[in-house]
Amino acid sequence: MRSTRSNAWLAGPALALVALLVVPSMVLLVRLSLCQPAYGVGFYRADSFTWENFTRLLSPEFAPLIGFTCLFGLAVMAGVLPLAWLLAWPLRASGGGRLMIGLLVLLAPRLAGMLAPLVALRLLLPRGVVSAWLAEVFLITPYAALVLLVHLRGIDWTVLAAARGLGARDWQVWSRVGLPLAWPGLWLVGQLALGWGLGAFLGPDILGGPIGRTLATDLHHQAFDNSRWPLAAAEGVLLLVLVGAVYLIRPFGLTRENHP
Amino acid sequence: MMNGSAPSLAADETVPLLCLEGVSFSHGSHEVLHDISMRLQRGALTTLLGPSGSGKTTLLQILGGHLKPFRGTVWLDGTDATHLPPESRGLGLVHQHLALFPHLTVERNVSFGLEVRGKPIAFALEKARATLQLVDLPSDTWTRRPDSLSGGQRQRVAIARALAFGPRALLLDEPFTALDRGLRQRLGGELKRIQRETGVTTLLVTHDQEEALALSDSLVALREGRLVQAGPPAELYQRPRDPWLAGFLGEANLITRGGFLRAEAGECLLVRPEELVPGDQPDSGDYRLQGPVRNVVFRGADSLVTFEAAGLVWKMALAGTEVPRPGEIMKAILPATAGWNVTRGCRP
Numbered sequence: 001m002r003s004t005r006s007n008a009w010l011a012g013p014a015l016a017l018v019a020l021l022v023v024p025s026m027v028l029l030v031r032l033s034l035c036q037p038a039y040g041v042g043f044y045r046a047d048s049f050t051w052e053n054f055t056r057l058l059s060p061e062f063a064p065l066i067g068f069t070c071l072f073g074l075a076v077m078a079g080v081l082p083l084a085w086l087l088a089w090p091l092r093a094s095g096g097g098r099l100m101i102g103l104l105v106l107l108a109p110r111l112a113g114m115l116a117p118l119v120a121l122r123l124l125l126p127r128g129v130v131s132a133w134l135a136e137v138f139l140i141t142p143y144a145a146l147v148l149l150v151h152l153r154g155i156d157w158t159v160l161a162a163a164r165g166l167g168a169r170d171w172q173v174w175s176r177v178g179l180p181l182a183w184p185g186l187w188l189v190g191q192l193a194l195g196w197g198l199g200a201f202l203g204p205d206i207l208g209g210p211i212g213r214t215l216a217t218d219l220h221h222q223a224f225d226n227s228r229w230p231l232a233a234a235e236g237v238l239l240l241v242l243v244g245a246v247y248l249i250r251p252f253g254l255t256r257e258n259h260p
Numbered sequence: 261m262m263n264g265s266a267p268s269l270a271a272d273e274t275v276p277l278l279c280l281e282g283v284s285f286s287h288g289s290h291e292v293l294h295d296i297s298m299r300l301q302r303g304a305l306t307t308l309l310g311p312s313g314s315g316k317t318t319l320l321q322i323l324g325g326h327l328k329p330f331r332g333t334v335w336l337d338g339t340d341a342t343h344l345p346p347e348s349r350g351l352g353l354v355h356q357h358l359a360l361f362p363h364l365t366v367e368r369n370v371s372f373g374l375e376v377r378g379k380p381i382a383f384a385l386e387k388a389r390a391t392l393q394l395v396d397l398p399s400d401t402w403t404r405r406p407d408s409l410s411g412g413q414r415q416r417v418a419i420a421r422a423l424a425f426g427p428r429a430l431l432l433d434e435p436f437t438a439l440d441r442g443l444r445q446r447l448g449g450e451l452k453r454i455q456r457e458t459g460v461t462t463l464l465v466t467h468d469q470e471e472a473l474a475l476s477d478s479l480v481a482l483r484e485g486r487l488v489q490a491g492p493p494a495e496l497y498q499r500p501r502d503p504w505l506a507g508f509l510g511e512a513n514l515i516t517r518g519g520f521l522r523a524e525a526g527e528c529l530l531v532r533p534e535e536l537v538p539g540d541q542p543d544s545g546d547y548r549l550q551g552p553v554r555n556v557v558f559r560g561a562d563s564l565v566t567f568e569a570a571g572l573v574w575k576m577a578l579a580g581t582e583v584p585r586p587g588e589i590m591k592a593i594l595p596a597t598a599g600w601n602v603t604r605g606c607r608p
Contacts, residue, residue, distance in 0.1 A: 161326055162359035164346045166373040167425060176376070180363045 026240065033233035043229040053234035066238070069198060069215040072133065073246075076197025077190050079137040080144045084189050085182075087145035092152035106149075110142045118206050127209035135203030140196045144189045151185025195243045215239050275338040277302045277429055277461045278323060283332030285318055285485075292318045293485045296332070300429065305455050305462045307472040307493075310482035311508070316465045317356065319482070320433050323463070324353045337428065352422030352460075354432040358414055360406040366417050367392065367402045373425030391424040392417075394454060412443050419451065429461040436471070444468075448475050469509050473497060481505050498532075503602050506530045511564060511575050514602075520547060520570075521599045521608035528602040533564060533577040535598040538591065545596035549574060553584045565590060 036048035056062070091102040118135055125131040159181070163173045201216035208217065215235050223232035276299035285293040293315045300306050308316050321327040322334060325346035334342045336349060346353075352373070361369050367388045368375075374384035392402055395416040406414055415435055422430055432451075436444040452475050455462045466472050472479055473493045481488040481496060488502050500506040503514055511533045518525035542548045551569035562579040567590040576592055584590050599608050 156357065156359065156362075158355055158357060158359040159361055161346070162353070162355055163361070163372070163376075165324055165326070165349075165351065165353040166376065166421065167347050167350070168372075168376040169347060172376045176372070177361060177363075 029233050029236050029240075032230055033237045035230045035233075037228055037230050043227055050230075053230045054237075056231065057234050057238060065213060065215060065218055068213070069200075070242075072129075072136075072200060072204070072214055073194050073197030073242075075133050076136045076140065076200065077193040079133065080141050080193035080196075081186065081190055083137065083141045084144040084148045084193075085186070087141070088149040088152055091149055092155070093157055106142050106145055114139060114202065118202055122206055125207065127207055127212075129208065129212045132200070132203040132208035132212040135207050136197055136200045139203065140193055144192055147192060148182075148185045148189045151188065152182060155181050191246055191249070195246045198242050198246065199239055215242075276300055276335070277337060278463070279335035280319075280323070281333040281335065283319070283322060283329045283334065285315070285322060285327065285330050291485055293322075293329075296482075296485075296487050298480050298487060298490055300461055300463055301478065302461050303459050304477040305452065305464060305475060306478040306480060307476035308463060308465045308480050308482060309467070309469060309472040309508075311467055313484075314467075314482045315485040316467070316482055317433055320353070320431055320463070320465050324351055324431055325349050350425075350428045352425070352427030352430045354418045354422045354430070354435045356433045356435070356437065358406075358418040358435070360414060360417055360421070362405065362407055365403050365405060366397070366409070369406060369417055370420045370424045372421065373427075377425060388420070388424050391420040394423070394457070395420045396450065411439050412447060415439065415447055416450075419454065423454070423458065423460065427460065429463065430455070432462065432464045434465050434467065436466075436468075444471065445474075451475065473509065481508070483508075499600050499605070500530065500602060501605050503528045503530075506600075506602055511577070513572075513574055515572060517572065520594065521596065521601075523599075523601055523603075523608065527604065529608070530600045530602050531574075531594065531598055533575040536574065536576040536592045536594055538576075538578060539593050540591040542593045543596075547594035547596075549590075549592045549594055551590060553586050553588050553590050555586060556583055558583075567592075 032044060033053055034049055034051070035044040035046065036050045036052065038044050057066075087106055091099055091106075094102060117138060121131065121135050121138070125134065159177055160173055163177045168176065198214075199216050200214050201220070204212045204214045204217050205220070208214075213221075215238065219232045219235040219239070222228045222235065278300040280296050280298050283293060283296045284291065296315075296319060308319060310316050318327060322329050325341070325344055325348075329342065332342075333340055334344075336344070341349060361372065364372065367385055370388035370391055371381070371384035374387055375381065379387075389399075389402065392399075397413060397416045397420065401409055401413060406417060409417065418435065419430075419432075422432075435451075436447055439447065448471055451462075451464070464472075464475065476493050478491065479493045479496050480490040481502075483502075483504060488505050489496055489500060496505065497509050500509065506512045506514060506528075513531040513533065513536075515523065515529040515531065516526065518527070521529055521531075523529040536549070540548060540550065547570075549567075549569035551567050551574075553565055553567045554573065555566040557564045557566075562577045563583045565576045565578050565584065567574055567576065567584075569590070569592070574592070576590070596608070600606075601608060
């Protein structure tokens, strides 16, 4: 009870920021998504109300875009998970200098900022879905690895030796002990990567080309090229719902015993 | 599972279950274990005793197969097991920090060793529950997670987990270290009972000499990676072959000045505090000690009185309530039959 209260106090500044900045923006976004388009006169019709933008968004016209966005998110997640594991696992029990060097290696690509590596990738790779996917995996992997590393370092890994001592073969040690213990961290990384992938903009925009369009790039296109703000806002709401749903899913298997 | 091509001494009851021959181990340039040779007799509770940093845990890890010795051989049931992996040794190891699986319930922790050996889950759980009964763990805890148990209950789970799959031997790495004294003693007694009931060969690692003396059938003393002495606890306590061991196993008067009990100058004479008796009427050959009391420590069953006499400082165990206070004169007798000449390895 006491720790819950102190956690709430610690989260206070973040909650205040959310209340002041994010909530009003989201309210405005939702409101805008329920406005009628301006049909060439301005960006939207104030004081209007319609579901038209959502019905259009959920029509077959947008199904390929939404489907591709979801697939792209899943693909980013699939790419990030093994990479994050490979980066975090060796550092799970390291200390001192080895950990520092590991963290530097982990974070070095991100120290160059976000655009510079993308420009480099643009020069190296042809435009297309694969390049966009590579870019997004490249962007989110260091963060994902850090999240996983924090989780893995909180686990007492002597249990692996204990499992071997009890007669478990390497695969049994992995499937019955290692994986179940790492599972909540992997789940979190999966959520992070999927959420990131669903909202992917930079990679598809710079490297994706015409076939690599996602909800985020289309939102940009609708807002700034077509001046259809209400439709763009509806896409924004849909993205928020998708990403929110991903983050709200409870880690599967966290409360049950894990058996191969 | 054993290495079929390995040389075999024999596979009968006369062969020690676990045997180390000339085992050495180093961490870089630091030699942790030096030429250790020891054997565990079947069905006995052997204690590996030594101070922190003496190499006890390393030795246990080598026995368990988690570390490879730099030199020497590990024999298991008469077969060379030096390079046998832990999962093929069939030894139940209780780790210092227990290493219980936090994601599994108590009974699934205990059935783990049977499950990974391919036993049906129903059989494994039945065996696990029987073992949990053996270690006296209340049945309402069996379906809980280890982190919801008390320290003592977790110890019992760890012991049950190591026992449930029917190990060749049980290895315990300071399992009671984190517990309070009362619980430590009670669980020590429980361990002894379980060991007697199951007859499992047991090696207990500890730095607690009281625990070692109370529980062991056999005791192995280790210091700075070297084996100091091995034998029954009473032998090591009463007839140590090393002054350090004499002091490590309990309160001791270590006298290196000649003139007492036919010891010569430079020889080390051990007199336990309980060997001194209060009084001032010595028999023929006894020594009369008289001098001021420096300190008195109440120990519950008795008091440890430190006093000066004959130019030496003596410690004496005094039972009862009539204990002198610091500054008063203590009168004691050192019987001619008391003591142990550590240097010569004989009675006076």
